[in-house]
Amino acid sequence: MEQIKNMDKLKVPVTTVPLQMNTEKKEHLAKRMIPILTFFLAWELIARMNMALELANPMFFPPPSHIAVRAVEMIQEGIVFASLLSSTLRIFAGFIIGAALGIGLALWIGKSKKMEEWATPILNMIGPIPSLALLPLFIIWFGIGEVPKVILIAWTVFFPVLTNTVEGIKSVNSNYIRSALSLGASERQIYRKVILPSVLPNILSGAQISLGLAFSALIVSEMMGATSGLGYIIVDARNFFKLSDMYVAIILIGIEYSFFSFILKQIDRRMLSWRQGGFSQAVEK
Structure with missing residues (x-):
């Protein structure tokens, strides 16, 4: 007992x-x-x-208190929800497509030296072209619907993700790949177990960089050819001199960007928990 x-x-x-x-x-x-x-x-x-x-x-x-009053009115009218939904769907679709294509092409370039020799000059030529300069061309090609907006966002996301992923693949220790081959690993297993875990920090870094660029592309595309979204609210507010509406849309853009950035940082923190530290962690108490 x-x-x-x-x-x-x-x-x-x-x-x-x-x-x-x-x-x-x-x-x-x-x-x-x-x-x-x-x-x-x-x-x-x-x-x-x-x-x-x-x-x-x-x-x-206007003071934020006045903007908040107008924001409540816009919520009650259904304007905020409809605009947020339109912008969120566009940014989500474009971001996923651009990131997937960037990662896929980067893995292909990293696999073949010949492919890298062919792709690098082309990418160096078209990569620096501002994506916003292509919006009028996309509208001519695809009309003023959802397609040019999503393509513009995907194009904006594509290059930062591609560049960062390619650099990550180049930095993978070749001894890891040789060791995996000597143990009988297949090509798919090498990509899944060796290469992708090694380049994941670069992929997430490219995604974080491209997020801000994607929001710029989203808002400009909505300002030039849309009937919904946060960018459309800004244009409509300018045309009818509704400055409170414009401030509401601008603040909502910042909130939505912060939300997506928070998600990426949480993914980074969970998947790369081993990569904690840095100068600030070393000197701060």
Whole structure:
């Protein structure tokens, strides 16, 4: 009986670790929210001062509280949901297509030296062309529907992912591949077990870089030839001088980009948990 009592004393509450993790997550979220709240508070104060002192037309620089009121009205009217849905579907489709094509071509280039010799000059020639310069051409080719918008986003995503993946493949240690071949690994197993895990940091880095470019392509394409989306709200607000609507759309663009960026960072953190550290981790307490 004494042994059982002693064992009971040694028991650790099972809720300790989950509670600690939840506390850390809340603290991390609070640290992330403080700068954002500070930004909007400063904006509110400056806009209110401008309204009081009449330094500039208050319509051009409304306080966030006024924008929030208009945002609620747009939500009730269904404008926000419809626009977010349209923009999200476009960015998601274009991003997936561009990333998949970039990774696929990079693996092909990395496999064949001859393919690299042929592809590199062509990619170096067309890669630097701004994707936004191609939008009028895409509209002429494919019309003003969804196709040119998705193609433009895919084109924008394609090159950063391709370039980063190719560089990652070049940096794969050839001894790993030789070792896998000596153990009887097939080509598919080498790609799945050796090459892809090695280039995953480069793929995610290219995806993170291309995300911002993809949003630029999305908004410009919606401003030039669309009847829905966040970019369309901006154009419509400009045409009818609805500046509060324009600010709502701009803030929603930032929120949506932050959401997609957060997803990529979570994927990076989960799949590359071994790659934690860096200079900031070494010097910060």
